Amino acid sequence: MFDLKLIRENPDGFDAGLARRGLGPRAAEILAFDEQARKFTHSLNELQARRNASSKEIGQAKAKGDEDRFNALRAEVETIKQEIPAEEEGRERAMSAVNDILSGVPNIPDDDVPAGEDEDANVEIRRWGEPAKLDGAKEHFDLGEALGQMDFETAVKMSGSRFVLLKGQLARLERALASFMLDLHTNEFGYTECQPPLLVKDETLYGTGQLPKFAEDQFVTTADLTLIPTAEVSLTNIVREEILSAEALPLRFTAWTPCFRSEAGSAGRDTRGMIRLHQFSKVELVSITTPDQSNAEHERMTECAEEILKRLELPYRTMVLCTGDMGFSARKTYDIEVWLPGQDRYREISSCSNCGDFQARRMNTRFRGEGEKHTSFVNTLNGSGLAVGRTLVALLENYQQPDGSIAVPAVLQPYMGGAEKIEALT
RNA sequence: GGAGACGUGGCCGAGUGGUCGAAGGCGCUCCCCUGCUAAGGGAGUAUACCCCAAAAGGGUAUCGAGGGUUCGAAUCCCUUCGUCUCCGCCA
Numbered sequence: 001m002f003d004l005k006l007i008r009e010n011p012d013g014f015d016a017g018l019a020r021r022g023l024g025p026r027a028a029e030i031l032a033f034d035e036q037a038r039k040f041t042h043s044l045n046e047l048q049a050r051r052n053a054s055s056k057e058i059g060q061a062k063a064k065g066d067e068d069r070f071n072a073l074r075a076e077v078e079t080i081k082q083e084i085p086a087e088e089e090g091r092e093r094a095m096s097a098v099n100d101i102l103s104g105v106p107n108i109p110d111d112d113v114p115a116g117e118d119e120d121a122n123v124e125i126r127r128w129g130e131p132a133k134l135d136g137a138k139e140h141f142d143l144g145e146a147l148g149q150m151d152f153e154t155a156v157k158m159s160g161s162r163f164v165l166l167k168g169q170l171a172r173l174e175r176a177l178a179s180f181m182l183d184l185h186t187n188e189f190g191y192t193e194c195q196p197p198l199l200v201k202d203e204t205l206y207g208t209g210q211l212p213k214f215a216e217d218q219f220v221t222t223a224d225l226t227l228i229p230t231a232e233v234s235l236t237n238i239v240r241e242e243i244l245s246a247e248a249l250p251l252r253f254t255a256w257t258p259c260f261r262s263e264a265g266s267a268g269r270d271t272r273g274m275i276r277l278h279q280f281s282k283v284e285l286v287s288i289t290t291p292d293q294s295n296a297e298h299e300r301m302t303e304c305a306e307e308i309l310k311r312l313e314l315p316y317r318t319m320v321l322c323t324g325d326m327g328f329s330a331r332k333t334y335d336i337e338v339w340l341p342g343q344d345r346y347r348e349i350s351s352c353s354n355c356g357d358f359q360a361r362r363m364n365t366r367f368r369g370e371g372e373k374h375t376s377f378v379n380t381l382n383g384s385g386l387a388v389g390r391t392l393v394a395l396l397e398n399y400q401q402p403d404g405s406i407a408v409p410a411v412l413q414p415y416m417g418g419a420e421k422i423e424a425l426t
Numbered sequence: 427g428g429a430g431a432c433g434u435g436g437c438c439g440a441g442u443g444g445u446c447g448a449a450g451g452c453g454c455u456c457c458c459c460u461g462c463u464a465a466g467g468g469a470g471u472a473u474a475c476c477c478c479a480a481a482a483g484g485g486u487a488u489c490g491a492g493g494g495u496u497c498g499a500a501u502c503c504c505u506u507c508g509u510c511u512c513c514g515c516c517a
Contacts, residue, residue: 038475038476041475041476041486042476042477042486044486045475045476045477045485045486045487046485046486048485048486048487049485049486051497051498052485052486052498054497054498055444055497055498056444056445056498057497058444058497058498059444059445059497059498060444060445062444062497063444063445070497073497074497075497076497077497077498078497080497081497243473366473375473
């Protein structure tokens with residue numbers, strides 16, 4: 001969502017920003033409706049002022065027992081009242097026209113975001129670890145199925161495609177990874193652990209930008225509540241409609257939750273294995289900051305996510321997404337891609353975005369500096385720290401042994417009951 | 427799920443049709459007084475939008491939300507959301 005004042009002041013700048021997203025200009029159209037709305041608001045305010053003034057006089061006239069004056073004023077108010085609905089409707093129409101356009105417009109990219117159409121234009125900014133070139137490296141689903149602990153068939157039986165049933169040590173590995181991640185983020189990086197609702201209202205999804213544009217990507221229940229596609233939704237909306245004090249910022253929240261995505265439009269992509277599921281678990285990071293802190297917080301958050309991979313000794317590279325590959329609400333996004341020997345390529349395992357005040361405007365989340373009279377919108381950031389399912393995939397592929405077992409990285413062993421490797425069920 | 431009560435400013439709380447954006451208290455800010463401390467006095471203290479070059483000033487809306495009645499609604503009616511109490515059920 002955008003500041004209408006800024007669009008008024010600099011319509012060309014707004015359109016230029018849209019152009020970087022590959023979108024056509026909208027400023028002229030928006031401002032035309034905006035001007036209409038303002039005109040209606042103005043005349044409506046004047047009518048209401050006259051009505052209010054006369055109504056007050058009516059009270060006084062009645063108190064004095066001045067019947068003629070009383071009746072004259074009543075007639076006057078009556079005519080004013082007849083004019084009001086038309087103004088209200090006009091304003092409503094114009095305002096919702098502005099809103100309809102604005103709520104479907106994505107965030108404007110930061111100046112330093114590289115231009116480009118798709119993921120091929122993303123720019124690598126750093127790389128950590130040595131990508132393993134294993135002879136005969138297997139993909140995670142072959143490894144998991146051979147271990148007898150990653151069961152797609154049974155999942156299909158009960159839920160259909162894009163689900164998985166983990167069992168035994170792989171089920172535990174999922175839990176171990178999540179615990180490890182949460183411990184790091186809470187103990188070392190100052191995030192507050194949360195257990196948020198997984199079902200949310202439409203307004204909540206609107207706040208973070210999933211609605212109105214991406215309704216098809218969500219699983220909606222019969223109770224009109226929607227399963228969260230990411231804990232970003234719940235964690236960011238913690239501050240919805242709040243006015244925070246600047247001293248309280250930054251706020252940092254983390255949560256391990258299941259995420260539900262319909263994956264509409266990705267038919268045929270990553271159909272095998274655990275890469276793209278309707279349900280997966282993720283440890284999410286969310287920060288609420290002042291505008292001047294948000295860029296630094298973005299770097300920090302990305303490093304928090306990277307630190308997980310370092311400690312698990314999984315090679316990765318960090319990319320800046322180009323203008324064409326960024327999500328709807330993001331102003332700038334870093335993707336962290338982990339090395340998968342089985343696929344012989346890097347795959348996204350985390351996405352860290354600075355949304356600026358885009359979501360804050362939708363949520364109406366503001367802060368007030370000390371001694372300040374006026375409020376400003378906060379900035380919001382979110383990142384995966386990390387996608388747990390994909391981390392499990394990376395672990396299997398990078399730690400696979402010739403005998404089909406999986407070595408357990410040292411930092412994870414305490415979370416695995418001391419196990420040093422994962423072996424087939426006997 | 428059944429019965430009842432309630433939702434007012436940062437907090438508490440008054441207000442049952444007009445002069446109420448809202449008494450009073452607490453908290454907070456500023457000033458004054460007081461030889462520390464304690465106490466006391468005064469002023470200020472919601473959000474958004476609009477008018478105004480700006481300030482001053484003014485206007486509109488908001489008393490959970492939405493709608494209605496009325497010349498006029500925090501106050502009456504309807505719907506809805508939420509909270510509390512009792513009962514039932516339940517992890």
